[in-house]
Amino acid sequence: MKLDASNVKFLSPEDYRVLTALEVGSRNHEVVPTTLIASLSKFRPGGVQKIMSNLCRQKLCNRENNHSYEGYRLAYGGYDYLALRTFAARETLTSVGYQIGMGKESDIFLGADDQNSALVLKLQRLGRTSFRSVRNNRDYAGGGKKAASASWMYLSRLAAQKEWAFMCALHERGFPVPKPVDHNRHCVVMGLVQGRILDHIQKEDLVSEESMEDPSLIDAAISWLYSELMNLILRLAEHGLIHGDFNEFNLIWEPPNKTSCPMGRIVIIDFPQMVSTRHPNAKFYFDRDVQCIRSFFERRFGFIADDAPDFETDVQRLVELDKELKASGFDKKARDDDLINVVGAKDNADESEEEEGSENEEDNEENSEEEEETSETDNETDEEEDSSDNDELEN
Ligand code: ADP
Ligand code: MG
Numbered sequence: 001m002k003l004d005a006s007n008v009k010f011l012s013p014e015d016y017r018v019l020t021a022l023e024v025g026s027r028n029h030e031v032v033p034t035t036l037i038a039s040l041s042k043f044r045p046g047g048v049q050k051i052m053s054n055l056c057r058q059k060l061c062n063r064e065n066n067h068s069y070e071g072y073r074l075a076y077g078g079y080d081y082l083a084l085r086t087f088a089a090r091e092t093l094t095s096v097g098y099q100i101g102m103g104k105e106s107d108i109f110l111g112a113d114d115q116n117s118a119l120v121l122k123l124q125r126l127g128r129t130s131f132r133s134v135r136n137n138r139d140y141a142g143g144g145k146k147a148a149s150a151s152w153m154y155l156s157r158l159a160a161q162k163e164w165a166f167m168c169a170l171h172e173r174g175f176p177v178p179k180p181v182d183h184n185r186h187c188v189v190m191g192l193v194q195g196r197i198l199d200h201i202q203k204e205d206l207v208s209e210e211s212m213e214d215p216s217l218i219d220a221a222i223s224w225l226y227s228e229l230m231n232l233i234l235r236l237a238e239h240g241l242i243h244g245d246f247n248e249f250n251l252i253w254e255p256p257n258k259t260s261c262p263m264g265r266i267v268i269i270d271f272p273q274m275v276s277t278r279h280p281n282a283k284f285y286f287d288r289d290v291q292c293i294r295s296f297f298e299r300r301f302g303f304i305a306d307d308a309p310d311f312e313t314d315v316q317r318l319v320e321l322d323k324e325l326k327a328s329g330f331d332k333k334a335r336d337d338d339l340i341n342v343v344g345a346k347d348n349a350d351e352s353e354e355e356e357g358s359e360n361e362e363d364n365e366e367n368s369e370e371e372e373e374t375s376e377t378d379n380e381t382d383e384e385e386d387s388s389d390n391d392e393l394e395n
Contacts, residue, residue: 011058016085017041018051022061022074023082026039026153031064031071079153080123083185092182092187093119105159111189118192119181124159124272125151156186159272163188164239165325166271173239173321176232176267193267195254203301205255207265213290221303224263225253229293232268237277237286240322240330244273246289248296276322277315279329286311 011019021040025032037052038045052072055061060078063375064071073135087093093111101108105126134234163287164183167190171177179191204212206221229251236243243250256262290308297303309315322330 011081015055018043018048019055019060019074019078019082022052022055022072022078024200026074026151029071030151031069031073033069033071035069039070047253054275065336072210073152074153076123076125079156079186083123085181086184087187087189090182093121097183100171110192111141113181120178120190120192120237122160122163122188124156124163124186125152126155126159153186159185160188160270161193162274163270166273166274166327169325170268173319175231175235178267178269193252193254193266193269195252195265195267198251198253198266198296201253201300205253208256221263222297224304225266226293226297226303226305227304228263228266230290232266233286233289233293234314237309237311238275238318240317240320241325241327242277242279242282242285243268243289244285245270247292248300254366256339274327276330277311277317278322282329283311286315307386 010246014274018037018041021037022032025036025239029036034045034048034052035360039047043051052061052063055078056063056072058077059075060081061072061075064073084096089252091114094114095112097110097112099107099109099269102121105124107123107125109121109123111121113119162181167177167180167188171180178193181189181191183189203218203222207214207217211217211221233243233246246268250268251271252267254261254265254267256264275282277286286309294305294308297305321327332335
């Protein structure tokens with residue numbers, strides 16, 4: 001999806017006020033009635049319509065006619081705009097460059113601050129592929145009524161919140177993760193890692209040019225890298241955490257000349273799906289992370305490791321980061337309440353969900369919208385967070 005950062009400069013304060021009103025209204029209405037936007041923004045309905053058509057032209061929202069009332073739906077473009085404007089006001093991210101990644105559930109852009117430090121902007125896009133599978137795959141919504149009221153905005157914001165919380169906590173404890181810079185709504189801003197994802201690395205890349213002719217040095221570098229990665233999986237587990245997607249696409253290798261480490265350095269990215277080592281399926285996720293690395297090393301480097309960490313015997317719980325961060329599965333009560341049951345559903349549910357077709361997805365989306373209207377209190381935490389962004393409406 002295209003991100004048009006130029007809008008940030010060109011929208012008027014009135015446009016911003018109306019867009020913010022649309023965001024506030026979106027908490028309980030997927031399609032926000034024009035009358036509600038007017039009352040929230042304190043503009044006359046006629047004035048609102050004029051502004052809304054300008055916002056629609058800029059693809060920040062969409063007009064909806066197929067409801068019993070006339071209204072507008074906030075688009076990702078509008079939500080992006082609101083987050084970018086917040087970053088610009090805080091001067092944490094002042095320019096956005098080209099797109100460097102596009103996953104099923106996120107868009108990644110290069111960016112910079114006023115000092116021209118290279119940054120990365122990650123925008124969560126949950127709900128882009130399949131609303132229903134998103135809802136079942138992640139435990140962000142917490143289950144029950146809240147799950148039913150989950151919307152793309154809500155889920156994307158929770159994913160970014162999780163990413164931010166994990167990244168900050170891991171960075172603070174000296175884990176090799178990008179430097180967290182800022183977070184708002186569905187977006188996280190972080191430092192740019194100057195390296196290449198592990199998937200783009202061949203064995204010759206691991207050693208200097210002079211060492212390329214010496215197979216024993218290449219073997220030593222491969223075996224060093226393997227132990228580094230296994231140690232990272234173990235260290236995370238000692239902190240009560242399992243990455244849950246520890247693979248060659250979420251690991252960036254910084255070569256020695258970019259860092260002071262003589263062998264280079266691995267940086268871990270992509271944290272929204274992290275789970276606690278107390279999660280009922282913790283052993284499964286831990287083993288899967290280990291296996292991903294083993295298979296990659298075998299495939300790419302022909303390296304078959306003699307040993308690998310074992311969840312039951314090798315993991316010593318030293319720090320309760322999972323508890324501090326409320327990582328999925330960290331406490332038994334939360335687990336019992338958790339009707340959705342995490343990423344765990346992913347492997348079993350993904351295929352069947354996708355096969356069911358888009359009709360059901362639509363139905364679910366409609367249902368969730370109805371429930372949203374009746375479950376205002378469930379979204380209290382979001383509202384607290386949003387209220388700071390929406391101050392202008394109150395003034
Ligand atoms: P997704 O959830 O879509 O998998 P990721 O966080 O894994 O998103 O990022 C996708 C891609 O974007 C990565 O594979 C990497 O190439 C790039 N990327 C993400 N964060 C950074 C970063 N901080 N520095 C450099 N590249 C990054
Ligand atoms: Mg990823």
